[in-house]
Amino acid sequence: MRIAFASCMFTRVCPAQPVWGQIAQQAPDHLVLLGDATYLDVAGPPLPQAMSDDEFAQHLFALYAELLAQPDFAALIAALPAGSVHTIWDDHDFLWNDARGAEERALHGEKIRLSTAFHEQFRATLAAGLAPGSFPAAYDDARFWDPLQPPLTTPSRQLDADLWLHLSDGRSHRTRTWLLAENKRTMFGKAQRDAFAQAIGAQPQAVHLWASGTTLAGYQHYARDQAWLHGLAANQRLLVLSGDIHRNRLDAFYTGGWPLHEATSSGAAVRDAVAVGALRQNYGLLDVDAQQVAIRLFRNGALEQQRVLSRPNWLPI
Numbered sequence: 001m002r003i004a005f006a007s008c009m010f011t012r013v014c015p016a017q018p019v020w021g022q023i024a025q026q027a028p029d030h031l032v033l034l035g036d037a038t039y040l041d042v043a044g045p046p047l048p049q050a051m052s053d054d055e056f057a058q059h060l061f062a063l064y065a066e067l068l069a070q071p072d073f074a075a076l077i078a079a080l081p082a083g084s085v086h087t088i089w090d091d092h093d094f095l096w097n098d099a100r101g102a103e104e105r106a107l108h109g110e111k112i113r114l115s116t117a118f119h120e121q122f123r124a125t126l127a128a129g130l131a132p133g134s135f136p137a138a139y140d141d142a143r144f145w146d147p148l149q150p151p152l153t154t155p156s157r158q159l160d161a162d163l164w165l166h167l168s169d170g171r172s173h174r175t176r177t178w179l180l181a182e183n184k185r186t187m188f189g190k191a192q193r194d195a196f197a198q199a200i201g202a203q204p205q206a207v208h209l210w211a212s213g214t215t216l217a218g219y220q221h222y223a224r225d226q227a228w229l230h231g232l233a234a235n236q237r238l239l240v241l242s243g244d245i246h247r248n249r250l251d252a253f254y255t256g257g258w259p260l261h262e263a264t265s266s267g268a269a270v271r272d273a274v275a276v277g278a279l280r281q282n283y284g285l286l287d288v289d290a291q292q293v294a295i296r297l298f299r300n301g302a303l304e305q306q307r308v309l310s311r312p313n314w315l316p317i
């Protein structure tokens with residue numbers, strides 16, 4: 001079982017995106033996109049904060065349509081079997097840099113409903129392997145404008161025997177940290193934490209892949225969510241796949257039980273600071289068999305870092 005993962009791509013900065021061809025050559029069974037599939041706040045002015053809801057929907061439609069039409073991206077998605085592409089979002093495809101749903105909902109609730117609906121349609125289009133008509137043809141399609149649009153779904157998907165992928169939503173429910181008591185801060189909200197705890201706890205022998213836009217370093221500001229994830233990882237084989245930082249990185253964290261591992265691959269098709277700096281072509285691969293999980297992180301087509309985890313004791317080999 002081979003799983004590719006990547007994050008952070010922007011057609012306006014990188015019209016050419018060779019990273020998808022590099023991933024296709026590795027013939028993965030699954031692809032996980034870990035957020036910032038587009039950058040709603042980098043294409044302007046105007047910034048999305050200043051757009052009307054109608055303008056924001058047109059903006060979302062244009063940027064998602066550009067990505068879905070990017071030839072290397074489209075070729076990779078089309079080559080993968082239906083149901084094998086998975087995506088979460090981060091701040092830039094949710095609203096804007098560092099956007100937190102719990103703070104923005106009062107003023108920008110309709111924009112959140114729109115970006116949620118667009119991400120759900122993007123997700124469905126990827127799951128359908130870009131089947132003709134799978135992405136709505138116009139920004140004013142009713143599927144984008146449901147006044148009762150629920151928050152982004154957060155499924156747990158079984159990829160193989162004893163291998164699960166959990167698609168978190170770290171944006172819809174996130175609070176600020178500044179001038180907010182630690183026990184009121186959250187990234188995920190209690191309902192999401194409880195549902196994932198149940199899904200993970202129900203499979204005690206499995207390897208659990210926790211898809212997170214934010215790297216674990218970012219969890220430090222949210223003590224309850226961090227303690228919750230560490231508590232799960234103490235008793236389960238948990239590997240975080242994360243994005244956000246436009247770098248590749250491997251890490252591991254002490255939990256009091258089994259270690260919590262993290263593999264970050266970010267910067268599939270952006271520059272170092274989105275629009276300026278060095279061009280990034282980063283992606284990661286997991287090769288999972290009955291004995292081990294091999295992690296490899298690639299940069300510009302070359303292997304940059306690797307680590308192999310033993311499934312029996314969940315330690316590096």
Ligand SMILES: [Fe+2]
Pocket residue numbers: 008036092244245246
């Ligand atoms: Fe990013």
